[in-house]
Amino acid sequence: MTSHQASFVVRGSHLIMPIRFSDAFSILKNDPNHKDRESLEHTMCSDEECSYKYARDVIKGRWVLGEAAISESFLFSYCYARDVVKGRFVLGEAAISESFLFSYWYATNVLNNCIAPNSGWTSPRSPDGAAKVSFENRFELGEAAISKDAKYAELYAKHFMKGNWTPELAVMCPCWLYAYAKDVIKGRLPSTMHNKMLSFGMIDSSDKYVKKYLGAKKYCTLKGIRVTKQKRLKCKIQDRC
Numbered sequence: 001m002t003s004h005q006a007s008f009v010v011r012g013s014h015l016i017m018p019i020r021f022s023d024a025f026s027i028l029k030n031d032p033n034h035k036d037r038e039s040l041e042h043t044m045c046s047d048e049e050c051s052y053k054y055a056r057d058v059i060k061g062r063w064v065l066g067e068a069a070i071s072e073s074f075l076f077s078y079c080y081a082r083d084v085v086k087g088r089f090v091l092g093e094a095a096i097s098e099s100f101l102f103s104y105w106y107a108t109n110v111l112n113n114c115i116a117p118n119s120g121w122t123s124p125r126s127p128d129g130a131a132k133v134s135f136e137n138r139f140e141l142g143e144a145a146i147s148k149d150a151k152y153a154e155l156y157a158k159h160f161m162k163g164n165w166t167p168e169l170a171v172m173c174p175c176w177l178y179a180y181a182k183d184v185i186k187g188r189l190p191s192t193m194h195n196k197m198l199s200f201g202m203i204d205s206s207d208k209y210v211k212k213y214l215g216a217k218k219y220c221t222l223k224g225i226r227v228t229k230q231k232r233l234k235c236k237i238q239d240r241c
Contacts, residue, residue: 021044021046021049021050022047022050024040025050025053028044028058029053029058032058041054042065044066046069047069048066048070048072049073049076050066051067051069051076052066052076052079055084056083061084062085063084067091067092068091070091071091071094072095073092073095074095074098074102076092077089077092077095077096078092078102081096087110088110088111089110093139093142094141097139097144099145100149100152101149101152102142106139106142107135107142108159112135112137135159138161143169144172147173147175147176148173150173150175153175157175157176157179161179165179167180170184171193171196173200173209174197174200174207174213177196177200177209178212181193187219188218188219197213201214
């Protein structure tokens with residue numbers, strides 16, 4: 001639904017006037033104790049944007065009636081968690097997990113109470129960047145989406161995955177496979193995971209993490225003899241290296 005969709009204010013059994021979600025919000029923002037507040041709220045609660053703004057600007061706290069609508073949007077679920085709940089918004093996490101960007105921001109800004117200015121990672125209480133930030137709470141539901149974007153997969157691995165690696169997580173993307181080989185295995189990946197990296201290479205041989213892995217002697221050798229970079233990038237999905 002959009003903020004411009006029309007509904008009605010109901011008084012008794014009569015339809016008094018057609019009204020849009022955005023109009024209902026404006027009325028209650030200007031007059032929170034409006035005589036038709038209940039009807040206006042029931043009109044507005046079907047719209048995710050107006051429900052979020054009503055909770056933030058008028059109620060100044062959680063508004064349960066509008067949370068179902070909010071939870072359908074990854075944008076407003078994230079904003080609601082950050083600005084209103086100031087913590088986890090479980091109902092909206094499924095929607096948030098569909099977006100790599102909002103999954104990453106949810107993990108950092110909400111689950112770990114941090115902000116991410118251009119200059120680096122800081123605590124909200126330390127905007128000058130002086131404080132060190134600890135990233136302890138992963139957003140596991142959003143990791144599949146995050147793995148699809150090279151930039152945010154790298155950032156997520158750097159800040160969240162130390163000590164948390166599993167083979168199932170590592171195989172989601174070349175970046176995480178490479179990090180697993182370098183930081184956990186400290187050498188050539190097991191056959192299944194190695195073949196997964198080869199399959200990523202067949203999809204995109206220019207991927208920098210595929211090239212880093214297949215271009216390193218300690219990760220890719222054949223009977224102790226180094227294989228040329230060109231041959232490594234062209235090899236089929238089998239345990240040849």
